Amino acid sequence: MIENQENLESHLTELRQRIIFSLIICLGALIAAFYFSSAIILQLEKLAPHGATFFQLRPGELFFVHLKTASYVAFLLAYPFLLSQLKAFMWPGLKNHEKHTGNIIVISSPFLFGLGIAFAYFLALKPMLNFLFGFGLEAGLVEAHYSLDYFISFVLSICFILGLSFQLPVLIFILAILNLITSAQLTKHWQIICFGVFALAAIITPTPDPFNMILVGLALIGLYGLSIFIIKLFGK
Numbered sequence: 001m002i003e004n005q006e007n008l009e010s011h012l013t014e015l016r017q018r019i020i021f022s023l024i025i026c027l028g029a030l031i032a033a034f035y036f037s038s039a040i041i042l043q044l045e046k047l048a049p050h051g052a053t054f055f056q057l058r059p060g061e062l063f064f065v066h067l068k069t070a071s072y073v074a075f076l077l078a079y080p081f082l083l084s085q086l087k088a089f090m091w092p093g094l095k096n097h098e099k100h101t102g103n104i105i106v107i108s109s110p111f112l113f114g115l116g117i118a119f120a121y122f123l124a125l126k127p128m129l130n131f132l133f134g135f136g137l138e139a140g141l142v143e144a145h146y147s148l149d150y151f152i153s154f155v156l157s158i159c160f161i162l163g164l165s166f167q168l169p170v171l172i173f174i175l176a177i178l179n180l181i182t183s184a185q186l187t188k189h190w191q192i193i194c195f196g197v198f199a200l201a202a203i204i205t206p207t208p209d210p211f212n213m214i215l216v217g218l219a220l221i222g223l224y225g226l227s228i229f230i231i232k233l234f235g236k
Contacts, residue, residue: 018085025081026074033073037066040073041148044155047125049133054148061149068149072156076117076163080110101177109170112223116166119219120159128158128205128212161204165220172227176236183232186224197221 033040045054056062083106091099133146175181186193201217 015089018089022082022085026078029074029077030070034066034070037070040069044152047129047155049130052146054146056148065149065152069152083109105170109167112166113163116163117159120162124212124215125155125158165204168220168223169227173231176231182236183228186228194221
C-alpha cells in the first residue's frame with residue numbers, strides 16, 4: 001500500500017516536471033518564432049498573386065498576425081519535443097515491442113507533419129491562392145489589396161490542415177498495432193477508401209477547380225499506399 005502510494009507520487013512528480021519542461025519548450029519556441037515572424041510573413045506573402053498588396057483593417061492587427069504566425073511555427077518547432085516528453089513519461093511502463101512502436105510514432109509523426117506543410121507551401125497553396133485571390137483581377141473587377149490577417153490565417157490554416165492530413169500513415173499504423181485493421185482489409189476496400197480520400201481532399205481544398213483536389217487526393221492516396229506497405233512489414 002505504502003509502496004503503491006510512493007510510486008503514484010513519483011509518477012505525479014515526474015508528470016508535473018515534464019509538463020513544466022514542455023511549457024518552457026513551448027514558450028521558448030514561441031519567443032524564437034516571434035523574433036523571426038516578420039521574415040516568415042514576408043515569405044508567406046510571396047505565395048500571393050503577382051502585384052498583390054496587403055493592409056491592416058484594425059489597430060494592432062499586424063501585431064496579432066505576428067503572434068498568430070509565431071504560434072503556428074512554435075507548435076511545429078515544439079511538436080517533436082512534446083512527443084518525446086510523452087514517450088519518456090510512458091517509457092518505463094512499456095514492453096519492448098511497444099517501445100519500438102513508440103519510437104516509430106515519435107520519429108514519423110513530426111516528419112509527416114512537416115512534409116504536409118512543405119507540400120502545402122511548395123505545391124498546393126500557390127494554385128489555390130492564384131484562383132481564390134486572383135479571381136476577377138484580369139477582368140478588372142477588383143484590385144489586388146488583401147487583408148494581411150485574412151491572408152495569413154488562410155495560408156496557415158491550409159498548412160495546418162495538410163500537416164494533420166499527412167498523419168494518415170501514423171493513424172493507420174496505430175490502428176494496425178491495436179489489431180483494429182489489417183493490410184488485407186485496407187487492400188480489399190481500396191476503392192471505397194480512395195473515394196473517401198478524394199471526398200476529404202474536396203473538403204480540404206477550398207477551391208472549386210479539380211486541380212487542387214486531385215493534387216491533394218493523389219498525395220493522400222500515396223500515403224495510404226505507403227501505410228499498407230508499412231503495416232505489411234509488421235505482419236499486420
